[in-house]
Amino acid sequence: MEKKMNIKVALKYFLLTLFAIVTLFPFYWMMASSLKTAFEVIQTPPTLVPNEFMWENYGIALTMAPFARYFINTVIVTALSIVSSVIVAILAAFAFSHLEFKGRDFIFSLFLASMMIPGEVLIITNFKTISALRWMDTYQALVVPYMANVLYIYMLREFFLKIPKQLYFAAKVDGANDWKFLWKIMVPMAKGSIITICILVGINSWNSFLWPLLVTNKEEMRLLSNGLTAFQSDAGNRYELLMAASTIITIPVMVAYIFLHKKIMNGITVGGVKG
Amino acid sequence: MKRKLFASAMTGILAVSALTGCASGEVTPNEGNKTPVAIEIPDMTEPTSIEMWHFMSGKQQEVLQSIIDEFNATNNMNITVSAVAQGKIPDLNKKVIAAEQSNTLPAIINVYPDLATGLIEKGAIYDISSFASHPEVGMEAELKSDFVEAFIAEVSQWDGKLYGMPMTKSTEVIYVNKTLLEKIGYTEADVQGMTMDKLAEISKAAKEQLGIPGFGYDSGSNGFISTLKMDGKNFVDLDGTINVDNEWVRTFMDFYKEQVTNGYFRTPGEDGFLSGPFSNQQMLMYQGSTAGASFIDTNGQFELIAVEPAYFEGKDKAVIQQGGSLFVTTDVTPQEQFAAYEFIKFATNTENTAKFATETGYLPVRKSAAETDIVKNILADPEAVYAKVYPVAQTALGYAYYTPAVNNAQSARSTIQEKFEAYVNGNITDIEAFIQESLAEVGTSIQRQ
Secondary structure (H helix, E strand, O other), X not given: OHHHHHHHHHHHHHHHHHHHHXXXXXXXXXXXXXXXXXXXXXXXXXXXXXXOOOOHHHHHHHHOOOHHHHHHHHHHHHHHHHHHHHHHHHHHHHHXXXXXXXXXXXXXXXXXXXXXXXXXXXXHHHHHHHHHOOOOOOHHHHHHHXXXXXXXXXXXXXXXXXXXXXXXXXXXXXXXXXXXXXXXXXXXXXXXXXXXXXXXXHHHHHHOOHHHHHHOOOHHHOOHXXXXXXXXXXXXXXXXXXXXXXXXXXXXXXXXXXXXXXXXXXXXXXXXXXX | OHHXXXXXXXXXXHHHHHHHXXXXXXXXXXXXXXXXXXXXXXXXXXXXXXXXXXXOOHHHHHHHHHHHHHHHHHOOOOEEEEEEXXXXXXXXXXXXXXXXXXXXXXXXXXXXXXXXXXXXXXXXXOOOHHHHOOOOOOXXXXXXXXXXXXXXXXXXXXXXXXXXXXXXXXXXXXXXXXXXXXXXXXXXXXXXXXXXXXXXXXXXXXXXXHOOOOXXXXXXXXHHHHHHHOOOOOOEOOOOOXXXXXXXXXXXXXXXXXXXXXXXXXXXXXXXXXXXXXXXXXXXXEEEEHHHHHHOOOOOOOOEEEEOOOEOOOOOOOXXXXXXXXXXXXXXXXXXXXXXXXXXXXXXXXXXXXXXXXHHOOOOOEHHHHHOHHXXXXXXXXXXXHHHHHHHXXXXXXXXXXXXXXXXXXXXXXXXXXXXXXXXXXXXXXXHHXXXXXXXXXXXXXXXX
């Protein structure tokens, strides 16, 4: 019996180790490539460990684009996107789930229908809007068009709908208005869903490339992802520098995850149980 | 009351959501200036600032900036130029298309002619021949005698007007690993001006003696289009005729398929840029852009030479010349258009085109660049890769062709590259299927707006 258990545990750890390696290998490969010479990075068969550690690749990569400025912009835009998206999603989801007004369900259906429109189709019209508002090279151009996301509103609305109406009426009896009920009762209960939305918005915002490129012309307004094009041209790519820059971009997110992963996982689990 | 206020606030949020999420685009963009201006030189007493959007990066961007800095410091018309990198070519194209629709194009855009075609049809590109032929500021004589004819022909293909000026131009050569070539019993003379049969013979020897493919195309679409051109046919004519249903296509596609099946040639498009496998001595030769020479790293292990592209016996020689050109737009004021023209004139003068080309790997757009010290010095350096490529490219430019600037030509090229690859790999087994699929999909590509 004990032997059987041991095999089971060993198998579990073997699979976990295997998946961990599969997940982490691309990150390792990126970092290893960032430390290779221009020749070694394109060498076949490829080397697993750099023959010579080219730390200067990082120095060169950093001089090819203003990455410090890009980093600050990316942090600002990501933070603003998370805060604004979550606020809009909370308020809209509450309106669609708990407030009674004429045409509510019809409007929500229209919102859902808009999810069928591919994002690429909206780019030109969004660009025209931003351009007409004279918002080029501003943070609002980078944030406002993505403040409202129907998917997040839908996710949160579904959660809010699961909260019994009795709770709403009980809060009313206790003298709480809608605003207080939303922020004091609903939002804390929806912590898990809200954290999920924060993560999704954060990832999208951190990785967004085309939109920031479209609405910015000044170097000082661009984001980290835009900096990666500095190493690619129509005739060839500098892979080792590209990988160095990619590592620079990825490390803050990885560090943030290492420090926050317990909170993130707890938030999701708690939300899941309560939901 | 509070509830009503709250409901109003919610409705407001919904309205913002609808606006941002659905991007209604109801805001009316300003109309911009789409009217061609008169020939008179505008008054340039006031300071003029213009922008140039481009796809350059790294060293290319650095050299461009140095030319801009010099222009800004030396021009006596108070013109200030600033260059904005807009990512890679497809990224720049998307931005240009979006900006055209909102009439916010900058004064200069560095794009490929196929994108320019769509813009010209919409009246977004300014015909600079009015400035170029002007007795005071023009450069008509230089355009006729000094600029490379093939480059000027490409930017004059729309009703004979001059809609752009060449800058980031290149052609193709065959890069050869001379060390390995000699190892398999051939010499440099064997690959100079070689036919496709000779290329196949050497490639076979490479496969048999070294176990590596002998040849590959960096750009499969260029390989296909150039082979078609050897028979005098355009891939797609300016009127939209697609020339892939003919006996020549059937003949050469089977030739390529045989070479790939035997392992003598690499599959086109297999590796993206072939400078990697070539540098690693995983292939003997490849046909690629002259601008890609700086990405070859011999690592001191072999000698590199460059030769003209091979041709089929009994057919014409054909090599593509390609690249972005500088176009002046109609979304800016006449002063800005003139400032743009002045900058382009400066950036393409003999010294600057020599400097830009030798430092980036592109080709000088003027023949007189060969007489400059910059070019002479680099040609005198036996170790310089550019010195190996430049003379061959100059010969190739003598018969280089340009592809008609059909709308969405880039998309059509991607399609034919995909089909070419699929056929030689055996994923499309029947030549008729290859032809019919190519006709249908390329047709869709060029009709898409």
